[in-house]
Amino acid sequence: AQKITQTQPxxxxxxxxxxxxxxxxxxxxxxxxxxxxxxxxSGEMIFLIYQGSYDEQNATEGRYSLNFQKARKSANLVISAxxxxxxxxxxxxxxxxxxxxxxxxxxxxxxxxxx
Amino acid sequence: DSGVTQTPxxxxxxxxxxxxxxxxxxxxxxxxxxxxxxxxxxxxFLIQYYNGEERAKGNILERFSAQQFPDLHSELNLSSLELGxxxxxxxxxxxxxxxxxxxxFGSGTRLTVV
Numbered sequence: 001a002q003k004i005t006q007t008q009p010x011x012x013x014x015x016x017x018x019x020x021x022x023x024x025x026x027x028x029x030x031x032x033x034x035x036x037x038x039x040x041x042s043g044e045m046i047f048l049i050y051q052g053s054y055d056e057q058n059a060t061e062g063r064y065s066l067n068f069q070k071a072r073k074s075a076n077l078v079i080s081a082x083x084x085x086x087x088x089x090x091x092x093x094x095x096x097x098x099x100x101x102x103x104x105x106x107x108x109x110x111x112x113x114x115x
Numbered sequence: 116d117s118g119v120t121q122t123p124x125x126x127x128x129x130x131x132x133x134x135x136x137x138x139x140x141x142x143x144x145x146x147x148x149x150x151x152x153x154x155x156x157x158x159x160f161l162i163q164y165y166n167g168e169e170r171a172k173g174n175i176l177e178r179f180s181a182q183q184f185p186d187l188h189s190e191l192n193l194s195s196l197e198l199g200x201x202x203x204x205x206x207x208x209x210x211x212x213x214x215x216x217x218x219x220f221g222s223g224t225r226l227t228v229v
Contacts, residue, residue: 033214043203044117045220091158101213102148102171105158 002027002096004106011111013082020067021077021109023092029053033095034075035103036066040088048090051075082113118142121206121221129229133194136224140187140208146170147189148209148218149181153202164189165212196228 003026013019025034036048051059051066059066067076075094079086089110093103118141128134140147149161151174160173164183175181178196183189193200203225207218 035217037220043225044222045205045207047217047219050217093158095214095218098213102160102163102173103150103207103214103218104160107157 002029002032002094002104004092004094004104006092006106006109008109011109013079013111013113015084015113015115016081018078018080019082019111021079021090021092021111023075023077023106025073025075025092025094027073027094027096029096029098031097034066034068035093035095036064036075036077037091037093037105038086038088039091039108045091049077079111084113084115087111087113117219117221119144119206119208119219119221121204121224123224124222125225125227127227127229128196130196130198132196132228133192134196134226136191136193136204136206136226138189138191138206138208138221140189140206141219144208144210144219145187146209146212146214147183147187148207149175149189149191150205150207151202152205152223153199158205161191170212193226198228201226201228 005024032053034051038046065078089108091108092106120139145166161175163171181191203223207220
């Protein structure tokens with residue numbers, strides 16, 4: 001079974017500062033993918049970044065980067081230069097191999113950016 | 116616009132009723148996934164279809180059913196509705212069976228059972 005753990009309580013960050021959102025995962029699959037999604041108050045799920053289990057380099061997408069530590073089974077999201085529009089719920093998710101291709105989500109972390 | 120279309124956006128209905136939620140996947144995507152998001156359960160996977168066939172089942176109640184049609188749109192049917200079924204229902208699509216190229220979510224259908 002796959003499991004995603006996000007245990008941070010609501011996070012606060014000052015505008016223009018960087019913030020790290022934690023995510024640990026558990027799987028017995030050798031091949032898997034890790035995703036981060038943003039859900040603003042309007043409700044839609046917005047894809048942010050993807051990391052494959054065999055990718056040697058950490059993924060980056062603009063202000064988002066994924067700190068992938070395979071041995072520790074962690075996939076933390078780093079948001080640089082936070083903006084007010086970054087205030088939202090953030091979900092870490094993973095996709096396993098074969099029959100585990102569905103996305104399994106963590107419980108999410110609420111991020112509030114202060115001006 | 117993500118390319119995944121869900122209708123309706125909002126639905127209010129009474130207990131015991133039956134509703135149908137509709138999802139049109141992104142052009143070219145063959146896989147459709149349904150998720151339920153509630154405050155207490157978080158995002159729960161319900162069911163996956165690929166090119167018209169059911170491929171994976173999650174925590175889907177017997178009162179719920181789904182199908183994917185030849186034009187690849189999918190419908191999620193919820194019957195004998197209870198107050199606890201109130202949630203945000205998401206559809207996501209992917210190009211392949213195993214989501215190799217990622218998943219695109221629709222904007223969701225917010226169901227309120229009163």
